Amino acid sequence: MAEDLLAYCRERTDEMVDLLKTLIAFESFSSDKAAVDRLVDEMAGRLEALGAVVDRYPEKQVGDILLAKWNPDAPGKPITFLVHLDTVWPVGTLAERPIRIENGRLYGPGAIDMKAGVTIMLSTIKVLRERGEFPNRPIWALVTTDEEIGSRYSEGLIRKVAAQSGLCLVMEPATPEGALKTWRKGIANFVVRTVGRASHAGGAPEAGINAVVELAHQIIRLNEMNDLRNGTSVSVTMVKGGHTNNVIPDSAEAFVDVRFLTAEAGERIRAAIEGLQPVLPGAKVIVEGRESRTPLERDEKMRRAFAQVQRIGESIGLEVHEAGSGGGSDGNITASMGVTTLDGMGATGEGLHAVHENVLISSLPEKVALIAALLKQWEM
Ligand SMILES: [Zn+2]
Numbered sequence: 001m002a003e004d005l006l007a008y009c010r011e012r013t014d015e016m017v018d019l020l021k022t023l024i025a026f027e028s029f030s031s032d033k034a035a036v037d038r039l040v041d042e043m044a045g046r047l048e049a050l051g052a053v054v055d056r057y058p059e060k061q062v063g064d065i066l067l068a069k070w071n072p073d074a075p076g077k078p079i080t081f082l083v084h085l086d087t088v089w090p091v092g093t094l095a096e097r098p099i100r101i102e103n104g105r106l107y108g109p110g111a112i113d114m115k116a117g118v119t120i121m122l123s124t125i126k127v128l129r130e131r132g133e134f135p136n137r138p139i140w141a142l143v144t145t146d147e148e149i150g151s152r153y154s155e156g157l158i159r160k161v162a163a164q165s166g167l168c169l170v171m172e173p174a175t176p177e178g179a180l181k182t183w184r185k186g187i188a189n190f191v192v193r194t195v196g197r198a199s200h201a202g203g204a205p206e207a208g209i210n211a212v213v214e215l216a217h218q219i220i221r222l223n224e225m226n227d228l229r230n231g232t233s234v235s236v237t238m239v240k241g242g243h244t245n246n247v248i249p250d251s252a253e254a255f256v257d258v259r260f261l262t263a264e265a266g267e268r269i270r271a272a273i274e275g276l277q278p279v280l281p282g283a284k285v286i287v288e289g290r291e292s293r294t295p296l297e298r299d300e301k302m303r304r305a306f307a308q309v310q311r312i313g314e315s316i317g318l319e320v321h322e323a324g325s326g327g328g329s330d331g332n333i334t335a336s337m338g339v340t341t342l343d344g345m346g347a348t349g350e351g352l353h354a355v356h357e358n359v360l361i362s363s364l365p366e367k368v369a370l371i372a373a374l375l376k377q378w379e380m
Pocket of ligand 1: 172
């Protein structure tokens with residue numbers, strides 16, 4: 001019974017590929033609300049056809065958000081799928097780069113990130129219904145439209161839904177090797193500004209305080225904060241300073257991208273950056289923190305959750321591996337709330353946000369079988 005689940009899903013690979021092509025054909029660039037809403041309409045119809053009760057949350061700047069529920073009154077906390085419909089590709093990309101299949105991989109804009117994840121979610125529900133194995137537990141799907149622009153419109157709802165959930169399944173792609181993501185780094189962005197005093201570079205250089213030189217000192221210090229061995233990176237990514245060639249500059253700024261594995265490491269670096277002191281007499285250093293994501297930590301809860309997925313995989317004849325990512329996802333939000341989160345539950349593929357973006361087709365039925373088994377077997 002359990003083993004034939006995988007075979008059953010593999011026999012339906014063509015159906016999954018057709019669904020993936022259909023979803024890609026609805027181009028859905030994050031900031032193109034009209035285009036994204038066309039896919040939202042399509043999704044709402046598909047979710048309802050699969051037996052869900054669907055609530056729609058209107059949005060002004062981005063596509064509307066959907067919350068679908070199966071078995072809302074069944075006992076226990078829901079298992080919640082997190083998917084996003086938006087992509088980084090403007091309408092018209094598909095005409096330039098049509099869908100193609102080569103060597104068992106499907107290429108197309110948004111294919112791996114994350115139309116394939118949406119395909120897997122819809123196919124999992126369908127398979128469980130067809131087989132009469134739909135578990136008697138609440139299953140939810142939060143369908144957002146702004147993940148690629150930092151989830152700033154959906155974050156409130158993500159938090160609200162996650163707070164009620166027992167497990168979040170983030171349908172972002174697996175690693176290129178097919179592993180789940182049991183850690184994701186936290187991200188913090190800073191702007192370090194230096195302020196000096198302007199003066200004519202020829203007439204009175206001694207009267208100036210050079211903000212660019214001050215910034216150079218700070219950049220070296222920032223660079224010394226790197227601790228790559230422990231997963232902390234501090235990268236100065238952009239600098240600006242001065243405005244005229246013959247004037248000692250009175251202002252300069254550096255943009256800093258910081259990544260870290262634990263909230264504690266993030267706090268340490270934040271304190272160090274905010275504590276930067278000026279080197280030149282009379283200069284000032286002003287630090288401003290920008291957006292950030294807390295890390296998805298490979299903590300005890302994560303280790304237990306992964307061990308359970310591995311056992312469930314074994315029960316249907318699939319080996320499940322784990323790895324991590326330096327990039328963030330909505331899983332960073334849910335995990336930081338203490339909600340058990342499994343990330344990288346989407347397809348295997350390559351080239352997120354790149355022109356060679358592709359999906360390994362054989363990973364579609366495998367993930368459908370794994371998640372179908374998980375929905376049946378998961379113990380909170
Ligand atoms: Zn994504």
